[in-house]
Amino acid sequence: MNVAWWCSSTPGQIWTWRYTPFIGVWIVAASLIGGYVAAHRRAGQPLDRVLFRRWCLGVLALFVVSEWPIGQLGVGYMATIGIGRYVVYTFVAAPLLVSGIPTWLVDRWFPIGSKRGQVLSSVTRWPFALLVFNAVLFGTHIPWIVDTLKVTQLGSFGVDVLHLGAALIWWWPAIRREPERGAIQEPIRAFYLFTSSVLMFVPAAFLTFSPLPLYGLYELAPPLWLGFDPTSDQQAAGIVMNVVGGFVLWGIIAGLFLTWSRQQQNADEITRKARDARTLARMKVMSDAEAGEAHDGPGTVGGLVDGGAVPVRDD
Numbered sequence: 001m002n003v004a005w006w007c008s009s010t011p012g013q014i015w016t017w018r019y020t021p022f023i024g025v026w027i028v029a030a031s032l033i034g035g036y037v038a039a040h041r042r043a044g045q046p047l048d049r050v051l052f053r054r055w056c057l058g059v060l061a062l063f064v065v066s067e068w069p070i071g072q073l074g075v076g077y078m079a080t081i082g083i084g085r086y087v088v089y090t091f092v093a094a095p096l097l098v099s100g101i102p103t104w105l106v107d108r109w110f111p112i113g114s115k116r117g118q119v120l121s122s123v124t125r126w127p128f129a130l131l132v133f134n135a136v137l138f139g140t141h142i143p144w145i146v147d148t149l150k151v152t153q154l155g156s157f158g159v160d161v162l163h164l165g166a167a168l169i170w171w172w173p174a175i176r177r178e179p180e181r182g183a184i185q186e187p188i189r190a191f192y193l194f195t196s197s198v199l200m201f202v203p204a205a206f207l208t209f210s211p212l213p214l215y216g217l218y219e220l221a222p223p224l225w226l227g228f229d230p231t232s233d234q235q236a237a238g239i240v241m242n243v244v245g246g247f248v249l250w251g252i253i254a255g256l257f258l259t260w261s262r263q264q265q266n267a268d269e270i271t272r273k274a275r276d277a278r279t280l281a282r283m284k285v286m287s288d289a290e291a292g293e294a295h296d297g298p299g300t301v302g303g304l305v306d307g308g309a310v311p312v313r314d315d
Helices: 023-043 049-066 070-076 079-099 103-109 115-123 126-139 143-149 153-175 188-199 201-209 230-296
Strands: none
Touching: 023 049, 023 103, 049 070, 049 079, 070 079, 079 153, 079 230, 115 126, 126 153, 126 188, 126 201, 143 153, 153 188, 188 201, 188 230, 201 230
16 A cells, blocks of 8 residues: 655556555644643633534544545646645635634734734734735646646645635635634725636636636646546636536525624614613603602792691791
8 A cells, every 4th residue: 555645746657546545634633623622621721612613523524635645636637626726725614624724813912912923913903914915826726836836745735735825814804703813894895805706716717718728737648537628627727617617605605694794783782782671661751750749739949848748937
């Protein structure tokens, strides 16, 4: 059985179903889950089941598309699966990982006012995060970059790290809820995510409408049983990026917007109830005051003078 560190392209090698474990993928996955649990134990904090489930699902998504066979097929044989890996890294794994980190752990790792906290705040501010995400999106899909880096295990690992790192930075201000750490709310968040969905169309369009293969890596790869020629494979990859990635992103946008809408509705309901309670309280005070005046009688001074209870001396 062959063993490798990370998935990479092996030019000219015919595809076989012989299992090839990627040790680096196993180490990264185990480190992410083990480190998460260890951080909770060191801090004496219980594991939040919901957050831990999100974290594990994010790690599982990374593992599935990086380990054999999807990792090997996506890096060295089919652009369609390669773009599918990018979609999973960016729109599935990254938001799950970001949403799975408890606030206390962020405060522990990146205290506000510390150098680490300042660095985190700087790189996750939404204009900078948007720039980083799209720079990585465009840069890592340039044909020269792909054909140069993905033929080596270290280069392929670096591309995957860039994809995940840029996605984590990009999702941070849209998913986190700490205003002091650059979290953004509607309508800026909708604009932020919508802008990225539009910009993603540019590399997708190049892949879809190019009449010739752009990547020598996939053009020269031995054909698979699916019958895709390199041009059709590349066009399908563009469709996956634009349509599948777009649908996933817009689904997340819709989910975040509905959550925000419910929160606003609940806040408005609480405000309305408080306002109604204050109105009722004022009405009760006024009603009690009117009832007191009616009981004491008209024209009294303190309710006693005109009633004769206090004699008034006529000088």
